[in-house]
Amino acid sequence: MTQKMTLTVNGHQHKISVDDPDMPLLYALRDDLGLNNPRFGCGLGQCGACTVHVDGVPTRSCSLPVSAIGKAKITTLHGLGNRQKPHPLQTAWIEEQVNQCGYCINGWMMEGAALLKRNPNPTEPQVREAFSDLICRCGTHNAAVRAVLRAAKQV
Amino acid sequence: MGNLDLSRRTFLSSTGAFMIGLASPDVWAQAAKPSPLSPNNPKLLADQLDAYLSIDKTGKVDVFYGAIDGGQGLETSIAQMVAEELDVPLSSVRMIMGDTRQTxxxxxxxxAQGVSRRGTSLxxxxxxxxxxxVEEAAKKLRAAPADFVVQAGVISLRNNPDKRITYAQIIGGKSFQSNVRWNGQWGNPHDIATDAPLKNYKDYKIIGQSPKRPDLAKKVFGEQDFPGDVRLPGMLHARMVRPAVAGAVPVSVDEQxxxxxxxxKIVHIKDFLAVVAPKEWDAVRALRALKVTWSQSEPNFPTHKEVHAHIRKAKVTQRTIERENGKLEEGLAKATRVISGEYEYPTHSHASMGPGCAVADVRADGATIYTSTQKPHYAADGIADLLNIPRDSVHVIWMFGTGSYGRNDQGDATADAAVLSKALGKPVRVQWMREESLGWDPKGTASVNFCQAGIDEKGDVIAYELISRGFSRENVATNEGRASATLAGQLLGAKPEPKNTFNIPFASYTFAHNRVGWETVGPLMERASPLRSTHLRDPYGPPILFGSECFMDEIAAAVNMDPVDFRLRYLTHPRDKEAVRIAAEKAGWQKRVSPRRDIDTSSDIIEGRGIAYRRHFDTFIAVxxxxxxxxxxxxxxxxxxxCAHDVGLIINPETLRHVIERQLVYGTGRTTVEELTWDRNMVTSLDWNSYPVLHMQHVPPRITVHLIERPEAAPSGAAEMALGLVPAAMGNAVFDATGIRLRKIPFTPDYVKAALAV
Structure with missing residues (x-):
């Protein structure tokens, strides 16, 4: 049966109709809301390309049923900051020219931003630990670590 | 000079929509409006200057780059090359990439020829x-061309800067209508020549700088759209339905x-099977719910564990000696000692971060295709072939996408989308699933290296042989230019057209008697095989260099030489030797004969170091x-x-460093963890656990890149050459530490433990 739901994404409320309550949040964000930031990488919660913040917690939207969201606030990479008001991690990411293809970027930046929020001055091992469950096939791992450490100095 | 048809520029401005994060379906549809320009338009003939660049009335320069940027910064580096020669600010250059109607x-x-070939042509x-x-300015201002200088698109008299005219005033919005000498080749061999002299490198102002890449800011702010982000009115979402056993084809499908x-809905054409739905999740649900009766198939593959034994005993379909001097058999006969070694390299998937995804809109009057395939022009050829429609009616719009690093699954997904859109008469977005991307992408397949060397009584190496045997690297072509080269084409009945290709990286080691060559064996399955081979990043690097450069260390150990000294003795090209020497120097290399004997090798943790060298085109590298x-x-x-890296002229040092650092990380993964597994029936590496890739815990925490400056030498490539050295350099380091020679990739803990226990 079709259910009506309201999703709060990047500060805006969106009403959607859902046929299958088990539909992962990723499909609601991409297909119903037309948001392109979270990406489909594996659908198994193994890579991180679909990561968004759910009430500030980095979450793999490919594996979270949309019906489990409730009133939680969702933030995508687009909602982290923008050119006028960038998040310090976005600035650092550009300074370090971290990415190559950038397909994985949601996982790394959303995990990195969450780390800085709970620990504004992480050590290098702490950053590596925070990134331990992410995949990047371009090999940008060390550059991502450098970007978080650079951003930490500015937070 | 005539009037430039402005339609191309008008079209381009409408594609500005590509940059907007939340483009509406209407914007996408508008962006895709067929341009009046076609590949047959004279302005796009490859012997016309207008095919490569244009300058508008405001002085903005559009560069028509008929290839792509796989995420490694070619957009910026090639723009720098053009801005330099044209004497315009980099900010005024816009790169139009891979669009088949505009390039x-x-x-x-x-x-990795983006800079060396495409950039140099532009x-x-x-x-x-x-x-x-400048000649036009000279006519207008009545002075000799040599009396002018150009700065930022302004041509002025050297001795009287007030006498000036801008590029835009001369040519803005108009056509050059000038010829270049085109070599008549399309694709990778394409090149042009002109009589206009190039600058001396000493005068470069933009080349050699490190401007930041515009695509990265877009990616960081979530503004960069990929093909999967294209939404067209009425678009359907599709999932391909693949068999659990390779070679099986759908016999019947239960619509209920x-x-x-x-x-x-189900789309079932011959052996091609897909489900579509207006909503993406419904397509996934349909894929999972669909009941299919598959034909009986018994591929009886030798498994991934048996594949090297299979390669050893399989019938050789082609043997080619690429380089030979002296008489190997005589050299071996004269030798007082002959040593030999065999090395096995596994099968790898492209394992792209994003599984294949493309959007196709095929209509009666033409097809518009959104793809991030590595070779968009060939994709257009292939779609015309596949759909049996005129080539001119196919417009492929290339977009940034997941790192491809070879012919990954993007091109196959693009063909799938085209077939489905034609069948349904609606725009279709195809998204491959993770298991499909690992299971069904074209692979970089396994090989075995056979090496031997003859050493005379003085300890000189007088004979050397390297034979690499494996599957041809082109069970399917390295592009999707023919229907037969795609899974969709093969499922629809196109006869596979495999080729026998292989290659051994060149090295300047010089031995009196020398033979280097390759042998191919037949594919494990002829048609629609999940193990079909094609180019995977650095197709001949890691698989062969793992053997050849580890074996060089075996010879060095046999003649009691330090591995660096050994290479410096037998390499003959000065740039090869420099790369080896500098890498060793930057590493603080302590000379010794491996394995090391200066520490207690029975302790739990032992450190070692190893070196490997290669040349690829005119890039000289040691790691x-x-x-x-x-x-x-x-x-x-x-x-x-x-890494010591000599690429000749360096266009953008920061980007170059990044490209090298990232590929060394990737190369580490292809050394220590990656291996495709399969059983008798099908690939069993179907997710990121069963196809393990490098995670942060196993990334080398320190990577030092030393760029060797050779501005006088033509720029070569850099995007894949260094990674091929990681397996051998690490294998040699393990030998240095332990005295144990690792003979197969990947260096998993189980394998290494077993090797150490012997």
Whole structure:
């Protein structure tokens, strides 16, 4: 049966109709809301390309049923900051020219931003630990670590 | 000079929508409006300067780059090359990449030739444009061309700067209508020549700088759209339905099984099977619910564990000796000692971060295709072939996408989308699933290297042989230019057209009697095989260099030489030797004969270092790996990789460093963890656990890149050459630490532990 739901994404409320309550949040964000930031990488919660913040917690939207969201606030990479008001991690990411293809970027930046929020001055091992469950096939791992450490100095 | 047809520029401005994060379906549809320009338009003929660049009334320069940027910064580096020769600010240059209606076919970024070939061609076009504009200025201002200088697109008299005219005033919005000498080739071999001289490198102002990449800011702010982000009115979402056993084809499909899913439909044409639905999740549900009766198939593959034994005993379909001097058999007969070694390299998937995804809109009057395939012009050829429609009616719009690093699954997904859109008469977005991307992408397949060397009584190496045997690297072509080269084409009945290709990286080691060559064996399955081979990043690098460069260390150990000294003795090209010497110097290389005897090798953690060298085109590289071997666990931990890299002229040093650092990380994964597994029936590496890739814990934490400055030498490529050295450098380091020679990739803890226990 079709259910009506309201999703709060990047500060805006969106009403959607859902046929299958088990539909992962990723499909609601991409297909119903037309948001392109979270990406489909594996659908198994193994890579991180679909990561968004759910009430500030980095979450793999490919594996979270949309019906489990409730009133939680969702933030995508687009909602982290923008050119006028960038998040310090976005600035650092550009300074370090971290990415190559950038397909994985949601996982790394959303995990990195969450780390800085709970620990504004992480050590290098702490950053590596925070990134331990992410995949990047371009090999940008060390550059991502450098970007978080650079951003930490500015937070 | 005539009037330039402005339609191309008008079209381009409408594609500005690509940059907007939340483009509406209407914007996408508008962006895709067929341009009046076609590949047959004279302005797009490859012997016309107008095919390569244009200058508008405001002085903005559009560069028509007929290849792609796989995420490694070619957009910026090539723009720098053009801006330099044209003497315009970099900010005024816009790169139009890989669009088949706006660029000529300059191939892929294949073999890391984006700068060396495509960039150099466009530089020559820019130099010619500058010359034409200065000559025109000279006529208008009545002075000799040599009396003018150009700065930021302003041509002025050297001795009287007030006498000036801008590029825009001369040519803005108009056509050059000037010829270049095109070599008549399309794709990778495409090149042009002109009589306009290029600048001396000493005068470069933009080349050699490190401007930041515009695409990265877009990616960081979530503004960069990929093909999967294209939404067209009425678009359907598709999932391909693949068999659980390779070679099986759908016999019957139960339509009732997906009846409960709103709008879900089956597309079943010959052996091609897909489900579509208006909503993406419904397409996934339909894929999962669909009941299919598959034909009986018994591929009886030798498994991934048996494949090297299979390669050893299979019938050789082609043997080619690539380089030979002296008489190997005589050299071996004269030798007082002959040593030999065999090395096995596994099968790898492209394992792209994003599974194949493309959007196709095929209509009666033409097809518009959104794809991030590595070779968009060939994709257009292939779609015309597949759909049996005129080539001119196919418009492929290339977009940034997931890193491809070879012919991954993007091109196959693009063909799928085209077939489905034609069948349904609606725009279709195809998204491959993770298991499909690993299971069904074209592979980089396994090989075995056979090496032997003859040493005379003085300890000189007088004979050397390297034969690499494996599957041809082109069971399917390296582009999707023919229907037969795609899964969709083969499922629809196109006869596979495999080729026998292989290659051994060149090295300047010189031995009196020398033979280097390859042997191919037949594919494990002829048609629609999940193990079909094609180019995977650095197709001949890691698989062969793992053997050849490890064996060089075996010979060095046999003649009691330090591995660096050994290479410096037998390499003959000065740039090869420099790369080796500098890598060793930057690594603080301590001379010794491996394995090391200066420490207690029975302790749990032992450190070692190894070197490997290669040349690829005119790029000269050496990598030193420092590793820790954990004897108890079998973990090989790379602690520091040091790379000396001579690419000739460096266009953008920061980008170059990044490209090298990232590929050394990737190369570490292809050394320590990656291996495709399969059983008798099908690939069993179907997710990121069963196809393990490098995670942060196993990334070398320190990577030092030393760029060798050779501005006088033509720029070569850099995007894949260094990674091929990681397996051998690490293998040599393990030998240095332990005295144990690792003979197969990947260096998993289980394998290393077993090797150490012997």
């Amino acid at each position: 000529v076919n300059m191939g892929g970024a294949s073999g 530089m020559k076009a820019a130099a010619l444009a500058r010359q034409i504009l 099984s997906i009846r409960h899913i709103a709008g879900a 030193v790996a420092e590793v820790r071997v954990h004897r108890k666990t079998g973990v090989v931990e790379p602690t520091h990789l040091i």
